[in-house]
Amino acid sequence: MFKKILIANRGEIAVRVIRACRELGITSVAVYSDVDRASLHVRKADQAYHIGPSVAAESYLNISKILKVAQVSGAEAIHPGYGFLSENPVFATACADAGIKFIGPTASAMQMMGSKTRAREQMEKAGLPIVPGTSRRLETPEEAHAVAARIGYPIMLKAAAGGGGKGMRLVHEPGELKSALDSARSEAERAFGDGSVYIEKAISNPRHIEVQVLADEHGNAVYLGERECSVQRRHQKVLEEAPSPFVDAEMRCRMGDVAVRVAKAAGYSNAGTVEFLVDENKNFYFLEMNTRLQVEHPVTELVTGLDLVQLQIRIATGEKLPFQQAGLSIRGHAIECRIYAEDPDNNYLPSPGKITLLLAPSGPGIRRDSGMYEGWTVPIDYDPLLAKLIGYGTDRQQAISRLVRALNEYFVGGIKTNISLFRRILSNSDFQKGKMDTGFLDRLLSSPSPEIRDGNARIAAIAAGVFAHFDARAASQAVDASQAGNGASSWKKMARIEVLRATDQ
Amino acid sequence: MLYEVTIDGTNYRLELERADGGWRCHVDGSDIRLDAVLARPDVLSILVDGKSYEIKRERTANDVHLWVGSARYAAEVRDPRSLRSRQSGRATDHGPRRLVASMPGKIVRVLLRENACVEAGQGVLVVEAMKMQNEIKSPKKGVVQKIVAGEGTAVNAGDLLAIVE
Numbered sequence: 176m177f178k179k180i181l182i183a184n185r186g187e188i189a190v191r192v193i194r195a196c197r198e199l200g201i202t203s204v205a206v207y208s209d210v211d212r213a214s215l216h217v218r219k220a221d222q223a224y225h226i227g228p229s230v231a232a233e234s235y236l237n238i239s240k241i242l243k244v245a246q247v248s249g250a251e252a253i254h255p256g257y258g259f260l261s262e263n264p265v266f267a268t269a270c271a272d273a274g275i276k277f278i279g280p281t282a283s284a285m286q287m288m289g290s291k292t293r294a295r296e297q298m299e300k301a302g303l304p305i306v307p308g309t310s311r312r313l314e315t316p317e318e319a320h321a322v323a324a325r326i327g328y329p330i331m332l333k334a335a336a337g338g339g340g341k342g343m344r345l346v347h348e349p350g351e352l353k354s355a356l357d358s359a360r361s362e363a364e365r366a367f368g369d370g371s372v373y374i375e376k377a378i379s380n381p382r383h384i385e386v387q388v389l390a391d392e393h394g395n396a397v398y399l400g401e402r403e404c405s406v407q408r409r410h411q412k413v414l415e416e417a418p419s420p421f422v423d424a425e426m427r428c429r430m431g432d433v434a435v436r437v438a439k440a441a442g443y444s445n446a447g448t449v450e451f452l453v454d455e456n457k458n459f460y461f462l463e464m465n466t467r468l469q470v471e472h473p474v475t476e477l478v479t480g481l482d483l484v485q486l487q488i489r490i491a492t493g494e495k496l497p498f499q500q501a502g503l504s505i506r507g508h509a510i511e512c513r514i515y516a517e518d519p520d521n522n523y524l525p526s527p528g529k530i531t532l533l534l535a536p537s538g539p540g541i542r543r544d545s546g547m548y549e550g551w552t553v554p555i556d557y558d559p560l561l562a563k564l565i566g567y568g569t570d571r572q573q574a575i576s577r578l579v580r581a582l583n584e585y586f587v588g589g590i591k592t593n594i595s596l597f598r599r600i601l602s603n604s605d606f607q608k609g610k611m612d613t614g615f616l617d618r619l620l621s622s623p624s625p626e627i628r629d630g631n632a633r634i635a636a637i638a639a640g641v642f643a644h645f646d647a648r649a650a651s652q653a654v655d656a657s658q659a660g661n662g663a664s665s666w667k668k669m670a671r672i673e674v675l676r677a678t679d680q
Numbered sequence: 681m682l683y684e685v686t687i688d689g690t691n692y693r694l695e696l697e698r699a700d701g702g703w704r705c706h707v708d709g710s711d712i713r714l715d716a717v718l719a720r721p722d723v724l725s726i727l728v729d730g731k732s733y734e735i736k737r738e739r740t741a742n743d744v745h746l747w748v749g750s751a752r753y754a755a756e757v758r759d760p761r762s763l764r765s766r767q768s769g770r771a772t773d774h775g776p777r778r779l780v781a782s783m784p785g786k787i788v789r790v791l792l793r794e795n796a797c798v799e800a801g802q803g804v805l806v807v808e809a810m811k812m813q814n815e816i817k818s819p820k821k822g823v824v825q826k827i828v829a830g831e832g833t834a835v836n837a838g839d840l841l842a843i844v845e
Contacts, residue, residue: 266728524783525810532722583750586736631748636692638735639718640683640757
């Protein structure tokens with residue numbers, strides 16, 4: 176087992192990995208940028224090192240700086256979290272060259288899955304189900320027209336280097352193809368420095384369902400069930416659950432087998448996720464493999480009873496998987512809400528700033544993985560994910576009602592968050608029936624928001640008055656206090672005496 | 681104490697006074713007895729006839745909302761003794777228009793120079809926060825009279841960025 180691990184990340188996921196290290200008796204090393212000195216991960220880690228300016232490119236993406244800290248601190252391994260350097264094969268290689276274990280797959284497995292066209296090619300060769308289309312980049316508009324005509328409209332243009340919906344275009348008919356191709360290419364070029372684009376058949380109203388896999392470095396691989404991730408906005412996941420209400424035991428088994436075959440075809444080790452598009456007839460197609468720990472890993476942890484981060488660390492030390500497929504089962508239901516610093520009244524634009532008040536939920540079936548605290552200023556420089564609230568129950572209905580209860584206990588003041596969005600999602604009748612696809616959230620948001628009005632406007636008015644009264648009293652007390660002791664409080668005097676005493680001894 | 685309160689656009693006139701260890705409130709022609717405890721700044725516990733309400737105050741630079749259970753109300757309090765005439769100031773297409781930041785962030789691009797002609801809906805500046813870019817568009821056709829903040833400037837929500845005449 177490692178004695179010391181560096182966490183090359185920030186926010187809630189850095190805290191999550193630090194906790195796993197603490198539980199395993201491993202010393203954790205945090206890194207931080209200028210703006211993150213007071214961040215939670217720095218406070219929770221055993222050791223912490225400054226790695227540069229707030230701009231990610233000069234800190235959390237700075238490979239040489241991070242490796243230097245690993246060497247100076249004596250860390251034997253690096254956990255990359257998600258985002259930042261987690262899927263960067265150059266970083267994985269640099270770690271290996273420096274004699275530091277990268278907690279994740281090999282650089283070559285990452286490379287194969289990093290290019291969507293290469294991954295498609297490999298999966299096609301291995302005889303695995305992929306969405307009909309090309310596995311090669313398109314060279315000319317004529318070629319695009321020919322391929323689109325062969326597989327039939329509507330089609331989807333996608334960036335080979337893609338992710339997060341960038342460089343993606345839905346094309347309904349040949350007349351739209353040329354301009355969609357141009358804009359997809361230039362967007363992909365800007366986002367990834369690679370304008371390669373390929374074509375897939377567009378699947379109407381698909382679900383997005385992914386399978387968690389775990390592989391050791393001795394050729395053993397298992398699947399840990401699926402996660403339903405169809406609730407998305409701007410191609411970003413917002414809410415995930417396990418198991419999927421759409422997947423039965425037989426389908427889980429079939430998807431799991433394919434996911435394990437994908438992992439084996441890629442020579443994969445450590446934790447990974449195989450994403451599938453699923454159509455209304457329960458046909459599923461390989462979409463891509465994420466070669467890292469996912470944001471939504473807690474829902475799988477809750478329904479399998481496993482600790483994925485601890486398992487990642489054990490696998491990286493060379494241990495064999497401590498179980499076989501037959502020994503794994505799914506129990507209960509878990510749903511995760513991604514709490515973002517976003518303003519629901521302002522088209523979900525980011526809302527960084529100081530957190531003036533934080534009331535956090537707890538109680539039965541509630542897990543909260545958070546990177547924020549009261550008094551902390553959410554910086555403008557990084558992703559808006561603040562925390563994840565996860566509800567667990569013996570069945571889906573109980574998980575939903577526990578989450579709704581916990582969301583009502585959750586309050587973040589000073590900045591805006593999307594907490595209210597989850598009340599809307601969880602109370603939607605289609606969601607409650609498990610009927611959702613990747614268009615679900617856009618449809619929900621384009622319909623008028625049902626106003627929750629329970630006749631408490633008068634209580635609100637009274638409360639406003641009482642608040643105003645307390646504000647006035649606090650203001651007058653502050654004036655009294657400042658006049659009372661020439662600014663020097665008795666506490667400060669006491670502290671000074673204590674310090675003098677300590678230095679005397 | 682007398683307060684004029686607006687909750688989601690509806691005006692209430694409150695008379696609030698301490699009474700018998702609790703409070704008495706006269707509102708909408710009825711007298712309500714209540715008990716109120718400030719549990720911590722911005723969190724109020726109110727008991728009325730045995731009914732318990734937890735009220736949370738959400739304060740941002742521009743506005744105040746009160747949460748009663750899972751319902752959120754826009755709230756405004758005025759002391760009637762210092763009543764100022766509140767100009768609603770409906771903006772029109774005539775005269776200069778102010779372009780303000782809709783979120784805190786950093787100005788990453790200034791798309792037009794001062795004195796440049798601008799169409800309604802055309803982007804003038806780009807503000808970035810949390811990996812998301814937001815284009816600030818001109819609300820009217822006209823001329824960019826002034827660019828207040830240059831590239832690289834950090835801004836808060838509501839800050840003036842430019843003026844279109």
